[in-house]
Amino acid sequence: DAGITQSPRHKVTETGTPVTLRCHQTENHRYMYWYRQDPGHGLRLIHYSYGVKDTDKGEVSDGYSVSRSKTEDFLLTLESATSSQTSVYFCAISETSGGPRGNTQYFGPGTRLTVL
Amino acid sequence: AQSVTQLDSHVSVSEGTPVLLRCNYSSSYSPSLFWYVQHPNKGLQLLLKYTSAATLVKGINGFEAEFKKSETSFHLTKPSAHMSDAAEYFCVVSDGSSNTGKLIFGQGTTLQVKP
Numbered sequence: 001d002a003g004i005t006q007s008p009r010h011k012v013t014e015t016g017t018p019v020t021l022r023c024h025q026t027e028n029h030r031y032m033y034w035y036r037q038d039p040g041h042g043l044r045l046i047h048y049s050y051g052v053k054d055t056d057k058g059e060v061s062d063g064y065s066v067s068r069s070k071t072e073d074f075l076l077t078l079e080s081a082t083s084s085q086t087s088v089y090f091c092a093i094s095e096t097s098g099g100p101r102g103n104t105q106y107f108g109p110g111t112r113l114t115v116l
Numbered sequence: 117a118q119s120v121t122q123l124d125s126h127v128s129v130s131e132g133t134p135v136l137l138r139c140n141y142s143s144s145y146s147p148s149l150f151w152y153v154q155h156p157n158k159g160l161q162l163l164l165k166y167t168s169a170a171t172l173v174k175g176i177n178g179f180e181a182e183f184k185k186s187e188t189s190f191h192l193t194k195p196s197a198h199m200s201d202a203a204e205y206f207c208v209v210s211d212g213s214s215n216t217g218k219l220i221f222g223q224g225t226t227l228q229v230k231p
Contacts, residue, residue, distance in 0.1 A: 031217045042206060042221035043160075050216060058218070090159060097217035103148065103210055105219055107160040 003027050004108040006091050012114045019078040021111050023091030025071075031094040032074040033105060034058075034066060036087040043090065049074055050097070081115045088112050118143045120209045122222035130230050135179075135194040137225045139207035142188060148210035149190045150219070151181055155203045163205075166190065177201070202229045 003026030013019050023032060031050055035043040035058075045058030047066040055066050063085060065077045078085055092105040123138040141147060151163040164175025171183040181192045190207060204224045211218040 033218075040223060042223045044221070045218060048216060048218065056216070092160075094217045103217035103219070104150070104162060104165055105217070106162070107152075109159045 004091060004093055004106060006089075006108040006111050008111060009109065010112045012116065013081055014116050015082055016080050019081050019113065019115075021076045021089055021091075021113070023074045023076070023108060025074075025093045027093060027095070027106075028071060029093040029095045030071075031097060031103070031105075032068065033092040033094070034064075034074065034076045035090045035092065036060065036085075037090060037110075038087050046076065046089075081113075083115050086113060086115045118145075118147065118209050118211050118220050120207050120220055120222040122205075122207050122225045124225050125223065126226045126228065128228040128230060129197045131199055132196050135192070135197045135201065135227065137192040137205050137207075137227065139190045139192065139222060140188050141190060141207070141209045143209055149181075149183060150208040150210075151175065151179070151190075151192050152206045152208060153203050154206065154224075160206065163192070197227075197229045199229050199231065202227055 005024045007022045033048040034046040037043050044060045046064050049055045049068045067075045089111045091108040094103050094105045119142045121140045149166040152160040153163050154160050163179050164173045166173045166183045174180045179194050204226050206224050207222040208219045
């Protein structure tokens with residue numbers, strides 16, 4: 001298994017509070033991604049990073065921000081959590097962005113976030 | 117734009133019978149295609165991937181998929197289902213329009229295996 005950890009694994013918080021989720025990798029992969037998983041929607045990309053301090057928005061980025069100050073860590077922050085952000089959040093890493101080997105992504109175990 | 121459609125949200129089979137999970141894709145580029153599996157309360161695990169080499173791709177746990185460009189399909193099959201195959205399966209296409217490695221996920225197919 002790829003060396004990817006997420007913390008915390010479970011969190012319950014209240015509406016309006018800030019929340020930070022952490023993704024840590026030991027593979028030295030350049031690309032990192034944050035997804036959310038909701039029933040009937042598969043996985044949707046929130047933000048991604050293509051290098052240290054290089055990040056960009058995905059399809060559902062509103063209400064989220066990210067930071068990547070080191071290759072191994074990618075943080076996802078909910079500035080003011082809302083009930084609509086209750087979800088399971090997955091981090092993924094990839095060595096490449098495409099090419100002959102394809103951009104295979106490897107996933108962390110997930111964080112279950114509940115916003116009351 | 118790239119997209120992927122999983123034609124069945126739920127598939128039920130008996131143990132020992134064949135499995136077929138259907139996936140159609142749309143891509144303006146030569147796509148990379150993947151199947152991932154997610155067991156309950158677990159992360160996603162790569163089953164197999166197609167990256168423009170052989171059109172018949174073999175994966176883990178006896179699964180395979182065939183890339184058919186003329187039909188824009190990438191269906192997942194297994195000759196004989198096991199109880200442990202019960203999980204959710206995602207068909208995924210790479211977003212070849214950018215050099216960001218982004219993936220686009222289907223909505224998932226839940227596979228139920230009956231004894």
